[in-house]
Amino acid sequence: MADCIFCQIVRGERSAYKVYEDSDTLAFLDIFPLVEGHTLVIPKAHCERLQDLHPDLTAKVAHAVRAVTEKLEKALGAPATTIGINNGKAAGQVVPHLHIHILPRYENDGGGTIHSVVRTTTQRSLEEICHLIAKAR
Ligand code: 5GP
Ligand code: ZN
Secondary structure, three states, X not given: OXXXXXXXXXXXXXXXXXXXXXXXXXXXXXXXXXXXXOEEEEEOOOOOOHHHOOHHHHHHHHHHHHHHHHHXXXXXXXXXXXXXXXXXXXXXXXXXXXXXXXXXXXXXXXOOOHHHOOOOOOOOOHHHHHHHHHHOO
């Protein structure tokens, strides 16, 4: 997409510190890092959310996430990583081009876990929710 900033990075029209690239994916440093090495992995083809990704690219993106995670941990001596997607506006997605955040993590770095992202009161039982999800098409 012409006005998408991550598509502009893919086309070389906007600069970025690239840390990994293959035929279908690209990874570059987040311009406002939450931690040293905060990296974004994207499919080169524009799509907004994970479920918009062409099915043929799912494994390619997963491969890139894995490769970048290995590189980050080795390069920075990080013993762990937090990996996540703000998958849609309501989840905090600002740039509407699918991107996977990879954050190097360290013991006692003061950061939270996935469990600190949201916590709302649950009304329905696990059984009810499980049934709803399982039958969704
Ligand atoms: P989101 O909230 O959409 O998941 O996160 C978008 C991320 O993209 C943010 O962490 C933000 O710092 C990063 N970002 C926004 N604009 C640019 C840019 O032009 N270049 C790079 N490298 N990162 C960007
Ligand atoms: Zn795009």
